[in-house]
Amino acid sequence: MTVYAHPADTITNCGGTLARHADAGDEIVALILTHGGRIHANRYAEEWRKDNPDEAIAAAGLDDIVEFKKAELRRAADIVGISRVVTLDHDDSSAALQDSLVDEVAAQIAAERPDVIICDYPQNPVVAGNTHTVATTTALAALGRAGTYLRNLDGQSEYHVKQVFLTSLPVYPVDGLSLFGVRNDVFVDITPVVGRKIAAMDCFDSQGYSGLFARKLIESANGEAGRAAGVNFAEGYYRLYNETHGTLPVTPAAMEVDPLTRHVSYSRIDLRREYPV
Incomplete structure (x- = not known):
């Protein structure tokens, strides 16, 4: 299960990883907390800059914008292999942790019972205007809440996920000492499915992502x-829980890599030539 703030976040952050899991036969549920109507609304803002804006676009209301973005997400989800998209449709200007939303997310986690949850690495929680951080703090609070369910009181048993992987940690050094251990500690090779990630991102034309x-x-x-x-x-990714x-553990990739020549092998793809606009 992915838990993200906006419609496009699941694809931009972990679309390649999801494609590989879909190919492996795993079920994937994308939980989107907000409708995303105000975030990256390029299609509508840019139309107003024209001398003769298209009335249908310029006059679009929130329901029209939200439905257009949901259609983009559905197309992207099909490309990547997401099994099911769940949208909670909260306002995307949310700036604080809300008990009611935590309850909604906890109920989704308990119902879906995912082995793994993927969400954003949260910034400092005082950055209250960052809806990505709000979404992750909501998800973490919901994990705690789902873990305290009691069938006598809540109608369902407690549930604990096996691992949480946090995306978008902007740190890439390859050892654990340069930044005192803070780094992405898991990488997923998305090279075999990078074309699908590009195609999925191309679906988000309204945001200027295509x-x-x-x-x-x-x-x-x-x-x-x-x-x-x-x-x-x-x-x-950055793992929330220890393993x-x-x-x-030593991964097959670590056993097979040739440190002398890997800089050549990982530079072989010309992305724009193989996947032209």
Whole structure:
């Protein structure tokens, strides 16, 4: 399950990872907390800048804008392989943790019973105007609430997810010492599905995410994460919970990588040539 503030966030942050899980047969539920009508409303703001704006676009109300964005998300979800999209449709100017919304998210978590939750790495919670941070603090509070359900009182049993992966931590160094351990500690190689992530981002035309921006974002953000991971394109994560193993874990990627030549192998894809606008 992904828990994000706005319609496009699931795709931009972890669309490649979701595509790989979909290909592996996993069920994916995308939970979107707000309607996203005001965020990145390029299609409508830019129309007003024209000398002769299209009346149908310029006069669009909130319901029209929201439905247009939901249609974009549905198309993107189909491309990536998201099984189900759940939209709670709260206002996207929310700036504080709300008990009622925590209850809604907790109920969704308890109903879906996901093994994994993916959401944004939260900024300092005093940055109250950042709806991404509000969304994540809501999700974390909901996890705690779902973990205290009692069937006698709530009609359903407690539920605990196995792991939470936080996206968008803007730190990519490849060792655990340079920033005293704060870094993305898990990378998912999205190179095999990068074309699908581009196609999914191209669906969000109303936000100006289609075309050049989609390719620039993936080249820069996923390309830099790929450099740290030793692959062409990757998505980085920070694990909320520690992990327990029977022996010290070493990944297949770590066993197979050639440190001498990986900088050549992870530089082989010309994204804009292979996926032109």
